[in-house]
Amino acid sequence: MAERIRLEGVGKSFAGRRVLDAVDLSVAAHEVVCLIGASGSGKSTLLRCINRLVEADEGRILLDGEPVDGPAFGRTGLQRRIGIVFQSYNLFPHMTVLGNVTLAPRRVHGVPRAEAEATAHRLLAEFGMAEFAGSYPERLSGGQQQRVAIVRALATGPDVLLLDEVTAALDPELIGEVLRIVRGLKDAGMTMVVVTHEMGFARDVADRVCFLDAGRIVESGPPAALFGAPEHPRTRRFLQRIMDAGRL
Amino acid sequence: MSLRPDADAGGAPARRPLPPRRRRGGWRAAVVPGVISLASLAAVFGALGWWIGSAEQWPRIRLQFFNLEAMQASFPRVLQGFWVSMRIWVTALVFIALWALVLAVLRSLRAPWFLPFRLMVVIYIDIFRGIPALLLVLLFGFGIPALNLPGLPNSGLFWGTVAMVVCYSAYVAEIYRSGIDAVHEGQWAAAKALGLSEWQTMLYAILPQALRNVLPALMNIVVALQKDVALLSVIGVRDAVREAQIYTAQTFNYSSLIVAAGLFMLATIPMARLADWVTRADRARRLQGAG
Ligand SMILES: Nc1ncnc2c1ncn2[C@@H]1O[C@H](COP(=O)(O)OP(=O)(O)OP(=O)(O)O)[C@@H](O)[C@H]1O
Numbered sequence: 057m058a059e060r061i062r063l064e065g066v067g068k069s070f071a072g073r074r075v076l077d078a079v080d081l082s083v084a085a086h087e088v089v090c091l092i093g094a095s096g097s098g099k100s101t102l103l104r105c106i107n108r109l110v111e112a113d114e115g116r117i118l119l120d121g122e123p124v125d126g127p128a129f130g131r132t133g134l135q136r137r138i139g140i141v142f143q144s145y146n147l148f149p150h151m152t153v154l155g156n157v158t159l160a161p162r163r164v165h166g167v168p169r170a171e172a173e174a175t176a177h178r179l180l181a182e183f184g185m186a187e188f189a190g191s192y193p194e195r196l197s198g199g200q201q202q203r204v205a206i207v208r209a210l211a212t213g214p215d216v217l218l219l220d221e222v223t224a225a226l227d228p229e230l231i232g233e234v235l236r237i238v239r240g241l242k243d244a245g246m247t248m249v250v251v252t253h254e255m256g257f258a259r260d261v262a263d264r265v266c267f268l269d270a271g272r273i274v275e276s277g278p279p280a281a282l283f284g285a286p287e288h289p290r291t292r293r294f295l296q297r298i299m300d301a302g303r304l
Numbered sequence: 305m306s307l308r309p310d311a312d313a314g315g316a317p318a319r320r321p322l323p324p325r326r327r328r329g330g331w332r333a334a335v336v337p338g339v340i341s342l343a344s345l346a347a348v349f350g351a352l353g354w355w356i357g358s359a360e361q362w363p364r365i366r367l368q369f370f371n372l373e374a375m376q377a378s379f380p381r382v383l384q385g386f387w388v389s390m391r392i393w394v395t396a397l398v399f400i401a402l403w404a405l406v407l408a409v410l411r412s413l414r415a416p417w418f419l420p421f422r423l424m425v426v427i428y429i430d431i432f433r434g435i436p437a438l439l440l441v442l443l444f445g446f447g448i449p450a451l452n453l454p455g456l457p458n459s460g461l462f463w464g465t466v467a468m469v470v471c472y473s474a475y476v477a478e479i480y481r482s483g484i485d486a487v488h489e490g491q492w493a494a495a496k497a498l499g500l501s502e503w504q505t506m507l508y509a510i511l512p513q514a515l516r517n518v519l520p521a522l523m524n525i526v527v528a529l530q531k532d533v534a535l536l537s538v539i540g541v542r543d544a545v546r547e548a549q550i551y552t553a554q555t556f557n558y559s560s561l562i563v564a565a566g567l568f569m570l571a572t573i574p575m576a577r578l579a580d581w582v583t584r585a586d587r588a589r590r591l592q593g594a595g
Pocket residue numbers: 070071075093094095096097098099100101102
């Protein structure tokens with residue numbers, strides 16, 4: 057399969073503290089890669105480097121062979137190709153669901169209003185949110201808000217999706233509905249990099265799991281191998297802790 | 305056998321009159337606090353009135369400050385001045401709101417090439433928050449017209465208003481900025497991830513929330529400015545205060561000042577109530593949002 061995303065020796069420091077250290081990662085088209093690791097290990101930072109929410113200090117990040125900070129993508133091309141969904145939804149509270157979903161297509165990519173809204177309605181319907189197009193985010197449940205955030209990320213038609221602990225802020229009974237959607241996106245062929253604490257979900261859905269520790273990918277492999285027979289002692293310790301907490 | 309309430313209900317028909325009794329209780333509950341409030345009002349203000357009235361000089365003061373005839377005589381001129389005050393108020397408001405917004409946005413944009421602007425705004429705010437408004441009005445009102453700047457009006461009205469705008473915009477810019485800073489970091493990230501430029505992020509994502517955040521604080525500024533425009537009287541602008549003073553100087557009667565005070569009160573009290581209402585509505589909205 058064609059390589060979609062490639063990270064070569066990516067490093068990032070915040071105020072002199074190394075948060076990412078020479079990270080190499082390759083994600084094929086339609087592949088789902090899950091990033092796991094302790095809090096503070098740099099998972100979010102790694103994800104945010106890919107769509108340039110955070111600028112890497114070192115190394116190269118390529119999308120389809122082109123540097124993400126190169127001229128190939130212009131100012132907004134990268135954002136069109138890569139969508140991101142956050143743990144805390146980050147919907148715009150002063151806009152309706154429809155306003156949230158059509159903002160980028162209309163204001164960034166110049167899609168005419170009628171067309172942008174038609175796309176939005178179609179996507180909202182697809183994710184069971186058709187009736188909430190006119191609602192404000194605060195009226196929705198956490199799961200519904202996260203679905204809107206996913207629709208917003210999909211509205212510009214990206215082929216890569218970055219998910220940063222998208223279920224971590226949800227009540228347990230709402231986690232399932234969002235995970236089902238992520239599984240559906242995988243089946244539809246979306247390339248995804250997923251930061252998650254849901255080990256069961258990672259085992260189910262991931263093509264590959266990467267374990268991040270102190271800004272380095274210390275181990276990666278198919279979920280069966282990584283969860284079944286972790287090689288690195290740090291991976292083992294991390295998984296042991298998760299298991300003790302009853303989350304695997 | 306049990307502890308029946310009718311044992312101490314007082315009288316045979318105790319079963320039935322329960323509703324009337326309750327109604328009487330309700331009537332009392334409604335009226336008694338009202339009566340107490342009224343009595344206490346009357347007592348406090350009565351005592352105050354008696355105390356002032358017993359002052360040796362009260363009859364003279366009453367003639368000089370609360371002379372109905374003088375009030376009537378000065379009213380048209382003071383009202384005319386008041387109309388000038390209110391026009392200054394509205395004009396200044398518009399320019400303060402806009403100019404402060406420009407300052408706050410310049411200060412809040414993060415791209416490196418905005419650094420010189422950020423610096424300039426910081427200096428501007430430091431300078432003009434540090435100078436008393438009255439001094440600014442005097443400096444602008446007397447100083448700049450003396451320069452005879454080509455192409456600009458020389459009136460105290462113009463430069464006094466500019467002084468108010470310059471001074472107040474420094475405060476209001478800080479209010480705006482606190483509202484911008486209060487918008488969650490995730491909103492910036494979300495907007496940037498969607499491809500919005502920094503300027504678009506500000507316009508579509510941040511400012512609407514920021515303005516909503518600071519609306520109560522802004523309303524209070526609006527009320528404060530409504531009174532502070534009286535400062536322009538010191539540079540000869542013929543506003544309500546100035547007109548009242550002119551009348552005072554001509555007749556040696558101060559009742560016109562009371563007229564001016566009354567007019568300002570008439571204008572600010574509804575504004576203050578509106579500000580309270582906005583604050584309450586805002587708090588209700590926040591509670592609802594949190595709940
Ligand atoms: N903008 C920033 N400025 C300074 N330090 C930061 C910034 N963003 C992240 N960090 C630091 O970098 C480290 C890695 O953060 P990151 O958010 O990538 O971790 P994470 O693996 O996603 O953790 P979590 O599971 O808690 O989300 C943390 O110590 C964090 O404090």
